[in-house]
Each structure stands twice: as structure tokens, then as C-alpha cells.
Amino acid sequence: QEALLDVTGLKVHFPIRKGVLQRVAGHVRAVDGVSLRLAPGKTLALVGESGCGKTTAGKAILQLIKADEGSVKLSGTELTQLTARQLRPLRAAMQMVFQDPFASLNPRMRVGAIVAEGMRALQKQDNHEQRVGELLQQVGLAPEMADRYPHEFSGGQRQRIAIARALAVNPQLLICDEPTSALDVSVQAQILNLLKELQATLGLAYLFITHNIAVVDYLAQEVAVMYLGRIVERGTTDEVLRAPKHPYTQALIVAVPRITMEREGDKQVPVAPGDIPSPAKPPSGCHFHPRCPQAMEVCRSAYPAATTLSPTRVVHCHLYG
Numbered sequence: 196q197e198a199l200l201d202v203t204g205l206k207v208h209f210p211i212r213k214g215v216l217q218r219v220a221g222h223v224r225a226v227d228g229v230s231l232r233l234a235p236g237k238t239l240a241l242v243g244e245s246g247c248g249k250t251t252a253g254k255a256i257l258q259l260i261k262a263d264e265g266s267v268k269l270s271g272t273e274l275t276q277l278t279a280r281q282l283r284p285l286r287a288a289m290q291m292v293f294q295d296p297f298a299s300l301n302p303r304m305r306v307g308a309i310v311a312e313g314m315r316a317l318q319k320q321d322n323h324e325q326r327v328g329e330l331l332q333q334v335g336l337a338p339e340m341a342d343r344y345p346h347e348f349s350g351g352q353r354q355r356i357a358i359a360r361a362l363a364v365n366p367q368l369l370i371c372d373e374p375t376s377a378l379d380v381s382v383q384a385q386i387l388n389l390l391k392e393l394q395a396t397l398g399l400a401y402l403f404i405t406h407n408i409a410v411v412d413y414l415a416q417e418v419a420v421m422y423l424g425r426i427v428e429r430g431t432t433d434e435v436l437r438a439p440k441h442p443y444t445q446a447l448i449v450a451v452p453r454i455t456m457e458r459e460g461d462k463q464v465p466v467a468p469g470d471i472p473s474p475a476k477p478p479s480g481c482h483f484h485p486r487c488p489q490a491m492e493v494c495r496s497a498y499p500a501a502t503t504l505s506p507t508r509v510v511h512c513h514l515y516g
């Protein structure tokens with residue numbers, strides 16, 4: 196199947212500035228050569244602990260931040276070389292749903308105006324009011340709610356509003372950045388169910404950014420595991436979750452927070468011994484070696500090349516290949 200989204204060798208390096216002169220003293224390699232493909236109507240989960248670069252990767256794919264290197268193709272169109280003006284009509288095809296539904300909605304705007312915002316920018320629809328009503332219904336809210344303000348809604352309802360806003364421009368791809376992790380557990384499940392229903396009815400593709408393996412299991416057909424700016428293992432959800440190969444993936448799965456657990460269970464806890472190293476100074480060789488229970492001599496000096504384990508499965512680890 197042809198890819199809706201095809202990302203190759205994506206790099207985002209932020210300069211670290213020091214002193215009064217703000218001289219560049221180094222770079223944080225937030226995203227360091229990420230490649231992924233997503234078919235229309237499917238879900239790919241991008242998984243890792245906080246600080247692994249997954250949100251930055253999402254923003255660079257959406258062209259909200261500029262990548263230093265690499266290619267991002269949407270339905271075959273290369274996005275990284277386009278001007279802001281050329282990008283504008285393509286923006287509708289990709290929308291983002293953010294983690295915090297409290298911060299992502301303008302408190303001074305009525306819900307109807309928030310949902311219609313994107314449509315207005317694209318000058319797409321004449322009859323905004325009717326379309327806003329339909330969108331609110333589609334996400335499980337009453338059309339009359341268009342007249343209210345965000346503070347009158349709960350976290351889960353706000354996330355529904357944010358989803359309606361994203362859907363308003365008929366996207367093909369939603370990049371969902373931990374869209375349920377700020378919500379209570381019972382509400383999380385409702386939002387995940389809503390996303391699943393919308394995918395089935397609208398044929399949406401999701402790039403789902405999360406640290407929660409249980410959410411991956413529920414939603415995604417494919418998984419890419421990210422550690423310090425790089426993808427260390429990818430494959431189908433079944434392959435990766437039932438038989439993880441990379442020691443980091445194994446550690447993530449052992450630390451699995453279950454959807455059904457209490458809120459405390461969803462906190463981000465370190466999954467392997469030791470702290471996550473800074474992406475400004477990633478360890479030599481395999482970045483995971485200081486925390487890896489199976490590290491060998493070679494792991495300290497050489498970054499492991501990709502080993503293909505099946506047509507859908509790739510791992511970067513010296514234990515294989």
C-alpha cells in the first residue's frame with residue numbers, strides 16, 4: 196500500500212547557547228535520523244519515555260518546526276522544501292491534537308469559533324454554523340455547546356472539542372501527542388474509543404505519540420520505539436509487544452502502565468536502571484548501553500546498524516544480525 200506519510204532521515208538539532216554572547220556550544224540532537232511510513236487509515240504509535248524526541252519529531256513532520264535534514268512526504272509531496280504559502284493548502288491534510296486540552300483551546304473564544312477557526316483560515320465552508328454542529332455531534336457533544344466557552348467543559352470534553360477542531364478541515368492524518376495522558380482513566384478510554392470510531396468512519400490515519408504501551412496495544416497496527424532521538428525498533432504491534440527484541444523495548448513493556456490502572460499508574464516512571472542521558476551528550480555507541488542489562492564491549496563503541504528480522508520488523512541492537 197502506498198504511504199500517506201513517508202519520513203526519511205529526519206533530523207532536528209537544537210543549538211545550545213552559552214554565555215553573554217550566546218555562542219553555540221553544542222547541539223541537542225532531539226531527533227537524529229528518524230524514518231517512518233504510515234499507510235492511509237492506519238495507526239502508527241511512536242513510543243518512548245518523555246524527552247526521547249517523539250513530540251519534536253511530530254512537530255517537525257507537521258512542519259511546525261524546521262528539520263535540519265531529512266524528507267517528509269505526504270501523499271508523495273515533499274513538504275520540507277515548501278514555502279509557508281505553498282504549505283498552507285496542505286496543512287489541512289495534517290492536524291495535531293495536543294496533550295493538554297486546557298492549554299490548547301483559547302479561553303476567550305466560544306467553542307463554535309474555536310472549531311470553525313481552521314475552516315475560516317482555509318476559507319473552506321460557507322455554512323460554518325451547520326458544519327460546527329455536525330462536528331460537535333461527531334465527537335459526542337451537543338451542537339448547542341457551540342455557544343459556550345472552554346472553561347465550562349471538563350478535560351475530556353475539551354479534548355473532544357480539540358478533536359472537532361482538527362476534523363473541521365477534513366484531514367487525512369492526525370498527529371496525536373499523548374492526547375489522553377492528562378485525563379482521568381475512565382475518560383481516557385472514552386477518548387480512545389472516539390478516536391477509533393472516527394478512524395473507522397472517516398478513514399483517518401494516526402501518528403500516535405505516547406509513552407503508554409497499553410494505549411499502543413489498543414490503537415496501533417504498527418509501533419516505532421524511540422530512544423534519545425532515534426528509532427531503536429519497529430514492527431507490527433503484535434511483533435513488537437508480544438516479542439520485543441530490543442532490550443529498551445523489553446524494559447518499556449515490563450514497565451507497562453495498564454489503561455485500567457489508577458491514575459498513579461499512568462505516571463511516567465523510568466523504565467530501566469539509571470537516568471535517561473541528555474540528548475545533548477548521548478552515550479557513545481548504542482545510546483542505551485549505560486542502562487542495558489545485556490550491554491557488551493562493542494555496544495560502547497559502535498552504534499548498531501539496522502537488522503531486518505521480518506518484512507515489517509527492524510531492530511538496532513548488536514544482539515541481532
Ligand code: SF4
Nearest residue numbers: 481484487494512513
Ligand atoms: Fe544493549 Fe548493546 Fe543492544 Fe544497545 S546494542 S541495546 S547496549 S545489547
